[in-house]
Amino acid sequence: MTTLASVAANFTRDLEQNYALIASLVHEARERGVDFMVLPEAAIGGYLSSLGNHGDTVKTTARSLPPAISLDGPEIARVQQIIGDLVIAIGFCELAEDGETRYNAAAVLDGNRIYGTYRKVHQPLGEGMSYSAGSDYDVFDTPVGRVGLQICYDKAFPEAARIMALKGAAIIASLSAWPAARTATAENLQDDRWTYRFNLFDSARALDNQVFWMASNQSGTFGSLRYVGNAKVVDPGGNVLATTLLGSGMAVAEVDIDGTFRAMRAGMFHLRDRRPDVYGALTQTDTTDTAKWQELAHA
Template sequence: MPIKVASVAANFTRDLEQNYTLIAEILDEAREAGCSLVAFPEASIGGYLSSLGNHGDTLKNTTRSLPPAVTLDGPEIARVQELAGDMVVAIGFCELAHDADGEEVRYNAAVCLDGDHIYGSYRKVHQPLGENMSYSAGENYHAFDTPVGRIGLQICYDKAFPEAARMLALDGAEIIISMSAWPAARTATAENLQEDRWTYRHNQFDIARALDNQVFWMASNQAGTFGSLRYVGNAKVIDPGGNILANTYLDAGLAIAEIDPDETFRAMRAGMFHLRDRRPDVYGPVALAGTGEGTEHVNGWRELSHA
């Protein structure tokens, strides 16, 4: 059954009230357009870090410049549920949790919900450019069922790792939502951000992951600026053939497209079906390389492959 979906490009800051006003406006626009699923960016509740790398404001265990940390069962997420109503919404936030010793930890996280249910949540696994100074890392990927289909969540740098999307696809994800606070390059930034090398990577990863796994891919992203970061927008919806159905480019806005997962998968996967045609029996070195396990086998594979 066809559904309309929307990927969001917008600017979110530390001002929670401003964030909620913007979320409400975006959901009103999506609802008016007939959308059933809306993907917001990474860190939509409270904004992202104000810089990355060794710039002095991402030190662990400090509150300086860090987003407010909230719990999954707290009033901040409940407020998004009230705004979502009958639409399924995926949104990024900073999650407050506790480790085995009872110490507070923060995760760069996302949740998928509607007005009545929380369908699934995710903690970012792959951390770029010193992000581990501010957040702990997640440890798993899983898909979950929603009224609009089976969904998997990723955050930003995750899209650079084919294994992450593949795990979600193998868990039955029909739609993978990749939410980002993806900035332009920090050095030698292109005058036209659409031509910036980091914009290029953002877009190419989106296309490749959709096509690799033959899934619908919804990429949301922050837009505008925050701190030292200039975001590249380019929220988009991509079909399982790698075709971009809608794109905001550098602007804030909604990339809206109609998709029909059942019909599309039936047509596309009747021929070449990448998940079916995998050869996991020969992929061992991919999983073992760099782990310290099976190093003899991995090193032997490297030597043979370069002989």
């Protein structure tokens, strides 16, 4: 059996606060026998303070941007010192080798090893003004199985999860800083339309690909953003095994990964039953159609 934990918590620009919060979560995870814990997007240094045309940009401000972190820098080393032999996924702003380019990134690691890293591919609203975009999805062999990483808006794109499932991911960790709707926000954020989408995507992507899906998220507020929490563990049938709902906390579920796959994939196995020969349009890049989509998006 494997114990999975997805976290909803509030991470800010205060790195010492971040480290203390991670240490507290690690302590709880150890008490609950957790093997793999997923922390939110931007858990080291916090996310952007706003989005949209008025959002944080490299050109207009440096003060509100998350700290840029090198993989071999002291911040990652500090996290590794805290977690010891616990395997985690964690989000941060990665500083590229050129010393200038910034990525919204995630890593899966323990105290001794970084098993893999990911740079966010799909960028919402004004995020592209603060980060460069990644260009691939990979999966990584870890002590808890083969793990894929994606960040926030990626979950809206079925292709992102599918390519990792085809590469053998047993678990997909989806790290988010997912806020409530910016307009017509529901009084109860659990009823907000963006909360609904967040939860729907989680169950759909797990079921689409028949994988274990671990969704973490920021909670509380930061800048102008109100986060919706709802960290969860979802099984390959799309069933939510544990959730934090709006609050901060840890959604924990004990699962039999191999046994679940044998049972759920014995009959209908979505990856096996695909028809790639009729999916050609998915990878075509017609500039005329792209221009039409952009016009509709800005109409």
